[in-house]
Amino acid sequence: MNIGEASERSGLPAKTIRYYEDISLVAPDRAENGYRDYSSSDVHRLRFLHRARNLGFSIDECRLLLSLYSDRNRASADVKAVAEQKLAEIDAKIAELQSLKSALQLLVDCCHGDDRPDCPILDDLAGQGGRKGHVLA
């Protein structure tokens, strides 16, 4: 099938699919007219990539997962380890965002938000906070 159909079936934009070929994640055949010709296993691979990317795996991690996938001898523990590390990264990211959020929330809460020019948010950013000290280090 042509790239348009592969795109539809995998959910990935054609541009992205070509990019994945550039970086050797898929290697479709070529038809006589020079068009890429995707097999159903190519589409399978593309869907795998789509799903894994959606789960937050980087391209390199996807490459690893794909190689684990095609390695009939790999232990499931290997895959679990990759996934668990990713989970830990996601947790860390969430924690970081939450502390970000509470800092910003604090600033928003103490800003009266009217048409007067003084603003605790800018004051804090500028490093001139009042007695409460800075939200940021």
Place this chain on the structure above:
Amino acid sequence: MNIGEASERSGLPAKTIRYYEDISLVAPDRAENGYRDYSSSDVHRLRFLHRARNLGFSIDECRLLLSLYSDRNRASADVKAVAEQKLAEIDAKIAELQSLKSALQLLVDCCHGDDRPDCPILDDLAGQGGRKGHVLA
């Protein structure tokens, strides 16, 4: 002062400070020897940038905040609006990561993680999940 000291005082790497000059966020003087010469208000500006970036504001948002900061007539509501939008973005990002996390957690939980080759994580990525269906759409 030279860039090294400005870097120490602002907490930003010298490389980043030069980059900020490239994109017109700061405009230090130059000494006779060609070295950048930072005033204390330059450092002030750099610290502002450092803090705002740490709070998750993009460079363009920082540019806006800086212009609001130097506009003695702006209403605090303007700043609050920017901050609140950022808060909403952070919330959305957290929610996204949490759904990511639970999807991945589900997969990790049902992978036995031993040396047998079958692995629910890869099966799901490949689109061959069992009766439970896919974690991913």
Place this chain on the structure above:
DNA sequence: CTTGACCTTCCAGTCACTGGAAGGATTAGC
């Protein structure tokens, strides 16, 4: 006078695409 720390510019790379230009192939309609 040399060593080392600091400064300069410029170029390239990161990550994962995304946009667009210029042109060839195919298909649908008239």
Place this chain on the structure above:
DNA sequence: GCTAATCCTTCCAGTGACTGGAAGGTCAAG
């Protein structure tokens, strides 16, 4: 058969926010 629309190709450049490194100038200490 012609034309227009759609699809495909390649290649180049840009995104955001830096970061690394090369090549070279400047300065302070010993």
